[in-house]
Amino acid sequence: MTQKVRNSAADIVAEAQKLRWDMGGDLHDQLTESLYAEAARISDRVVSRPDHAAARGFDRTLDRIITSRIWGFPLMLLLLTLVFWLTISGANVPSALLSGLLIDTIQPMLKHAAASIGLWWWLDGLLIDGMYLATAWVVSVMLPPMAIFFPLFTLLEDFGYLPRVAFNLDALFHRAGAHGKQALTMTMGFGCNAAGVVATRIIDSPRERLIAIITNNFALCNGRWPTQILLATIFIGALAPAELAGLISAFAVVGIALLGVLLTFVTSWSLSRTVLRGEASAYSLELPPYRPPRIWRTIYTSIIDRTGIVLWRAIKFALPAGAAIWLSANIQFGGVSIAEYLIHWLDPVGLFIGLNGVILVAYILAIPANEIVIPTILMLTVLVAGVTGVGDGAGVMFELQSNADVLTLLHAGGWTLLTAINLMLFSLLHNPCSTTLYTIYRETGSLKWTTVSALLPVVMGVATTFVVTQLWHLFGL
């Protein structure tokens, strides 16, 4: 770079500033207007429209119904319930098939093979009873619901329904002092909270973005869907006659999801009136045209990509977690295993809020990924309830033929309907998983806000379950 050019660069800038001063302040508007005028001129010349626009009329009619004041919300609930009902009633059979294959067939084969080569008992336990079984559990519990839920959700997305949801929710978010686009990031959160947190980049104002980040955890992520679906099926669905069980369970799950949405509003509202005070900013939301979803393509990509990625992540966390569970159940001090120590120690706290020590220990062990909470709970329950006839003893995750077996086992562990309801609530309201926390830290660059995001839901979860438990006892249920 020569000195000569540098000088004249400074001259140019000086000249520009002088001209700019002379021209006055509306230049930006002038430029924008000229561009729009030019674009309109060109498009008028090249586009010819028919007099009657049938397809457009269809879009408009559909929009009138979907975003209507009267039908908008009921339709949203109906679609949500339909998706869960399909997921719940469709996932049972493949789940049983998978666990039959992975746990009843392959696991004994592995044990047999290990015995025949004379593997040390502890290595055999760690690898097969710990790591393999944890993984097999995660696959058989999670894969079928995900393989049904994700394609359905993606089809709705592809069709153009999500922006209409955002449109319907916009006024509510605005009243909560948050950005309307938070409806979109919340919807992303239903898939994965980490993805939802990244998606908040579409919100420009840092204040509103923080609100969206902190409250994203209230959108029930796919790691927690299986927990909700399983508990709703075995505890709440069991209360209803068999032919309605699927539907009732679906309603229970929708109820929890809606509670999450409600808490999103309440929390956003509280934040924007206290620590994150400010006005909600205006923005324009474009309602895209409805597009016929490419069904096979969507099913293919959502199974290969979304389901595959989430499952793989769960497996990566299940392997070490399985090892940790097995070790904690088999390393003993004075005849009592580490897991039992922890459970007994946390039991009073757990019972106080209508949960139990097992559940709290499971949440501590499962911080890396929500997906393994249920398998961990079941394994630990076997350990403390001393159930015989399932599995091979301490620290073994075992096969359960059906939901009825799970129910029997949990009853033996002292579970009641209250425990199940509280666990469903606690599963909605607890700290985000480690991946999401790391993402929050990366996006905000602030330890303070990451801590807030982690602690706020836990505090709310403990408070909620405590209140529910007290009310439950008060009414003598």
Next chain:
Amino acid sequence: MKKQEPIVQPPSDACATCPMHDASALKRLGVDMKNFDYVVALAGNPNTGKSTVFNSLTGLRQHTGNWPGKTVTRMEGGFEYAGLRYKLVDLPGTYSLLATSEDELVARDFILFGQPDVTLVVVDATRLERNLNLALQVSQITERAVLCLNLMDEAKRKGMHIDDRRLARDLGMPVVPMSARQNEGIPELLGVIGEVAASNVRSKPYRVSYQSPQLRSSLSRLTEMIERSMPDLPNAEWVALRLLDGDAAITEALLNGELGEMRT
């Protein structure tokens, strides 16, 4: 593994000009972007199918969704076409390049300073008027722009007719009508990318006509100064506009010599 000799005869000239031949010459490289020959940028309004175009060229399966603003990060991927390797950069979807938001700044800086060999502007054929706003701004910055007239299937469904040849002439850049979701128009697009990258085709920078005589005279005076100082700069008029608009980033780039180092 050893490559097998093709059993069929090498294609004749007629085959070489057939779009299907082009399509078969596409090799999707996914995230493999080693030793690329050209850089292609992908710009466009939100929700016009940019990600779909990206996926069909690279073979990656970046999640596409029918809602605006879902691509929040810059995605990159590679493809090989007719023996040359391309790196494709998917920019955030924006309505304009006036740098009023983070997204717009990212997109604009890449087109300006990244100096991609080809910049694709994906537009929604059914919303041409609003989408052209961005296309015009891109054409003010780079003369290596191509307009992807996407969602033609939807335009047809709505009974619209678009004169793409006239559009190309008016805009002064190549226009490729396509329906990326159905993979229609991708072979033609590849051909145009190849030609623009190899510098066979240049678009004429679009000259927007401004109403105010004062703006016109200031602009021509400043443009002239810039052209004298930096004869290699491809977009002097646009730089002049940005300076007049008080664009801090462009002023800075001019002063520290970053703009001056740019070549056509």
